[in-house]
Amino acid sequence: MKLVFEIARGDFTAAGKASSGIKKVLKQLLVDPKTIKRIVVAVYEAEVNVVAHSVGGTLTANISGNEITVVVQDYGPGISDIEQAMKVGFSTASRKVREMGFGAGMGLPNIKKNTDELTIQSQPGKGTMLVFSISI
């Protein structure tokens, strides 16, 4: 089962569409509520990052009988120092974004905490690809 969501830059009200859509499907598959919660949190943080830090991208969820794999691909500007970005509290969010209640520097650490596997590939100037999976 494949679900695809477009994520537009700067549209904070739309962040949450992918996580809600994925959540609905997982409930129909009778996935344990606690696992659903972990998935929803990871997907939501990934969505917010694309909205807040990139020029836009696509989120694809592949759901099999025992695992969900989420690929989040955006088209720039990329992350120059991934290790630093992963640190709790690190954020380059603008003041405007912070004033909207985002940019606490908890997003990537939260994704890490809630997933079984996470890889981040990024090319500065080109884009970032986040891949994570959680067994269901």
Added chain:
Amino acid sequence: MQTVEKYHAIKVDIDKCMGCTHCMKACPTEAIRVARGVANINANRCVDCGNCLRVCPVDAFYVEEDSLEQLSKYKYKVLLFPAVFIGQFPESYSESSIYEAVLSLGFTHVLEVEQPIHLLIEIIKEQVLQAKNKPLISSFCPAIVRLIQSKYPSLVDNIIRMKAPHDLGAYYAIDLLSKEGIGREEIGIFYASPCSAKMAAVERPLGEEVSVVDGLINMYELYNKVRKVIKKAKKRDSVALRKGLRRDGIVWSLPRGEACHFKGRSMAVDGIHNVVKILERMENNEVPELDFLELRSCDQGCAGGILLTGNRFLTVERLQKRSKRYLIAESSDDHCFNCPAIKEKLKSGPIQPGYVYALDTNRKLALEKLQKVDRILCQLPGIDCGACGAPNCHALAEDMVQGKAKITDCVFLQNRYLNEEKIDLAKATRNLENTWGTNRFDADCNRKGGRNEGF
């Protein structure tokens, strides 16, 4: 997976139901389908919010209630009603005259349920203090508890483990009468309910134990009975019956009635469609750190209950005005004989998740069904008209994979199959009649509905 069919209080009178799409479209849980010309409620999905009853143009929905004849079974007949009952009456009727009129219907005692309210305030505050899952969600509105059980199972542990005000009122009544040496078996407790949700909660309490309430009375009927006798009822002093009532109890069922006890760290949401939006956000961790979340299915809380008469905003205004004449609840209020014992009885067990939206208990089959839904949706026109008897195209696709509907139920696809000569006219007509009933498409100038419904 739940195997026993759940009880629900709302029923369809199939003689009155004319088969339209109003209720099906208004149902927040997609529990209604139309087949053979009448609405059918899926008991597992129904949360008894009563939205169907509100929108029905021909009053085809009803709730089951007990008759007043049952009163004769008991020596002492206690009527419990929530304070909103009083708020329906024009101000020219004093609360004493309302009490007198209710008593004259054959009750020996009348009590408002929201007393002694400080017990509920204390239980909530204690649980908020110890909570592992925040925010704690009010257990007050049974429609919301059932909604969370079935649609938001990850949040069941956030629900406060506390029974409802009608249980409080019932235990209080038993306690008061026991002070006079009256035994439980001599007492009949009747509860006038503002809604179908509370009725279902009495018939089948979520903790699965037997309710302390012995009989249910429809508040709408009670109001009419009281209006008929209110002027003629003879004078009787009923002040003693209200001595446990406090300001906080009178407004308990109104918006912020519970939440106001948690200043700064609480939120109150009324209206089931608003509640759905908040619960979706809560599941996404998009709601800030709160201590307490008050959720009510009806707009303006129980003042908007489906068995109330009159305007909900006027009811709220009157109750607020009335409440100002009463004292604020204090933990030292001890009108009961044994308050600690009542408090203990008000605590309830955990709520079990329901999982009624799962396509299959078998993961592999569920996944296959999900993919099938996707393929079917490519065929359906996305008009969401409801002519198939399901609330929208997606719901029809889900019904199809569950073997409850077929593709020709879609009137537009059926038309295509007719054009392509895949089915004949006789079969197509039969299909339509299966959903909407025979003779449903004959011209009829006296047919109900279809005339500016909704305006």
